[in-house]
Amino acid sequence: MTIRTRLAIATGASAVLVALVTVAGQNQSSDTKAAAPAANWTPPRTPDGQPDIQGMWTNYTNTPFEVFDESDKPDFYGGDVDGKGAGTGPGFIADTFGRKLSKGRSLVVDPPSGRVPIMEWAEKQRDYRLLHIQDDWVNFTPWERCITRGVPGGIFPPGYGAGYQILQGPGYVAIIYEMIHEARIIPVDGRPHLHSSFKLWNGDSRGRWEGNTLVVDVTNYNDKGNVATNIATQRVRSIPQSEALHVVERFTRVDEKTINYEVTIEDPKVFTAPWKVAMPLNLEPDYKIFEYACHEGNHAVPNTLSAGRAQDRGGRASRSQ
């Protein structure tokens, strides 16, 4: 099967999935509940005694990243809200494949408005960059440049290619991100962060176990990455990260098939307050990660720039729609 055929099938399947989920959501929106840790469920342990969170996980969702409009009535989304319009976490429904999909008011659960507290300069920079992608590749998000979707952006639901394989070995937890084929290797042996002179696209991750929760502390970011890259993150897409970014992720396996993922994002140069995203990762053992050789076939960046130079020469961009 060629990649093109596979993409066509995947696209078709996504459309069907969206349709099914929409119907299911309408039928079940009144009885969604937040996933609470199952009372009598104890996570399995690895041979060295750590909670076992290994497996193939996905996070297809139909919860919007942010609340679209603060004036929306909370129950419009059938989500997990406290009745006063405050999001307290995503609720869940099951799709027809047995996947749990979060169906909440927004993936952003804090602040209660469900809106990310972005500073004005950062929104202006985003707008400038999105309007000027024809000028320079640095105006694209690092995802479109095939560099990275970032941390935590790499785990925000992308709509396709949403596979994450978690492997655990002595002293490490590794997360394989399908998109951009990134293997994120997280030491859980207590070692300190890298020297502050290291400034990385994905930051420097250090993990530790708090009970059954893997807590990952991420620092040492560069100021070239983005907090989120895909269009499903709406107005947060292309918002820059600064070197002051500090991310704390929490992975808690609450039942055999579910990890509750929570992340707190703090960047005093970009956001007026810390904010938090919560969503489930769903075990999907039969899901296969395909190679995401992105840069090797990146026509989007050169074609977009080329179109810009054609316009500069006075050519009219032809638009098919």
Place this chain on the structure above:
Amino acid sequence: MPRRLIPACVLSLFAAVLAASCQSAPTPPASAAAAAAPAAAILRLPDGKPNLNGIWQTIGSAHWDLENHQARGGPVLELGAIAAVPAGMSVVEGDVIPYQDWAAAKKKDNYDRWLERDPEVKCYLPGIPRATYMPFPFQILQSHDGDVLMAYEYASASRVVKMGPTEPPPVDSWMGQSTGKWEGDTLVVDTTGFNDRTWFDRAGNFHSEALHVVERFTPKTPDLIEYEATIEDPKVFTRAWKIQLPLYRRHDRNAQLLEFKCVEFVEELMYGHLRKKTGNEKPFAAARMRWP
């Protein structure tokens, strides 16, 4: 004195030959530690399987050319000795790669047009086995469910070796599809499903999409893995051939894979002619190229 012998073993990091001589060195009067850990013992997991976990790297110049090669000047005059190519002895069994005639001609053409054609110049995924002996470290992580992650610092490349029977690959890819099994203390990795776009080195050695690679990772000491790869491609070679080279454990303090996200380093090369000119560009110096 045992204290004088131990550093010699540590130095053996630089050569498998020295490791062998270290093992055969006169046995010092047994201190408790020396008796518990003879030099040749390999690390094992609680289930008895070899423990290959760690960060590994080759030493040598196979990444320049798998076959015998003399030192030569680099492609950019201004870089002087910095980018000159070190000499190296062939890591190919029998020294020479058995190309079919047409393929030998293509290999020579690839060598002449190296900078234009080598996928490494553009930061493309390295393929297998090239990823193993790139001049970058890679990490092996044996997961508790058996599958083995091999993550390479170069270009964020990685593969998960799925333990169990080989499976037909669903699509062609740069890194292929790897399945693994244990044969005694050797991890045997079978990889197929390649495209025809990766190379074996910077000398133009190449393959087709019919490539089939069988790698053998055999630990010899806690810090040394003997690496073998058998390369089969009936469209390009007259027979299967084999490379062999040692992998050394990186003992650097706090060793960890760092980012080498090289896309950023090749965007100017690949897209620079399409960037909107602002008038503030700092011009690149005109490098004097001498390649081939």
